[in-house]
Amino acid sequence: MRNDTGDTTDTATRAAPFDMWRIIRSVAHRLADDDVALPVEGHLAPFDGATGWLNSEPLTPAGLRGRVVLVDFWTYTCVNWLRTLPYVRAWDAKYRDHGLTIVGVHTPEFRFERDVDNVTRETRNFRVEYPVAIDSDYGVWKAFANHFWPAVYIADAEGRIRYHHFGEGEYPMTEMVIQQLLLDASAEGTDRDLVMVEPTGLEVAADWRTLQTPETYVGYRQSNGFAQEVAARFDESHAYAAPATLPLNAWGLSGTWTVAGHAAVLDAGGGRISFRFHARDVNLVMGPPASGVPIPFRVLLDGQLAEDANGTDVQLDGSGVVGDQRTYQLIRQRGPISDRTLEIEFLVAGVEAYCFTFG
Helix, strand or coil: CEECCCCCCCHHHHCCCCCHHHHHHHHCCCCCCCCCCCCCCEECCCCCCCCEEECCCCCCCCCCCCCEEEEEEECCCCHHHHHHHHHHHHHHHHHHHHCEEEEEEECCCCHHHHCHHHHHHHHHHCCCCCCEEECCCCHHHHHCCCCEECEEEEECCCCEEEEEEECCCCHHHHHHHHHHHHHHCCCCCCCCCCCCCCCCHHHCCCCCCCCCCCCEECCCCCECCECCHHHCCECCEEEECCCCCCCCCCEEEEEEEEECCCCEEECCCCCEEEEEECCCEEEEEEECCCCCCCEEEEEEECCEECHHHECCCCCCCCEEEECCCEEEEEEECCCCCCCEEEEEEECCCCCEEEEEEEC
């Protein structure tokens, strides 16, 4: 889970001391007449700060009165949000005709996520069919006093916020809240079974049992684990030699790069990023300086072709192409998980590498 303070702690590490009720409510359904008393947390904030809309005309709390409203804050490169998306799509499909309106609020983290063409493309690619408020100036984010991607707020038919959840997980509880508020609004035909999803690619949940490497930014403003930090030349082009060794959760560069505040930018072809990690999946937010300018790359795992560990954006021969500014899945391991070293080599200059995520 990301927040606007730079804290990338996952909800799993934020868990309170062992609480059996928290475990039960995450895996078990309840009786039809066993509803939970939901608090009133405030009222649905306005969407006036949106700079545009996709899939809808502009929406207002007054215009949504009478419907249950789920507001989902997202930014399209956020892997934590991507792993919630199968559920949000399924809830939209199941409950829209019974009185639920989902409003996705796209608030960008990286500069390129302010590009409406990028957001429109990824909205289509991710099959997001519900209304999306483009929140490039953080107006809606501030109206809700939000701090996290992803974040869900659910309002009842009277426009009162009755539930919120930050980060991944709690899908059964969230859906049961939707059902309860729809029934409170006298919705007819509400099915009390829970949705079943079959995620693929980046939408597959992390393997939390084996995940030991945290989200890691490459730009120096939020960077951690940079093995060559002492020798780095920030905001200027510099020729880096690959570190002789990398400890777990450390990364390094080889070739000519400019390490800027927002990203590491490759200045000459043949540059590499190496990362020592412990996780099933490795993803990298990256892109060319302008969409549509292809940058070929290849991926190695412990010095060899990834073969059966290639991610969805990497071919069996280890090759791939950066064509858009987005999250790329480089590695998905299918066997036992151990400490491994990833290398990604870019064959031409220009790539901007922003952030590694793991799953």
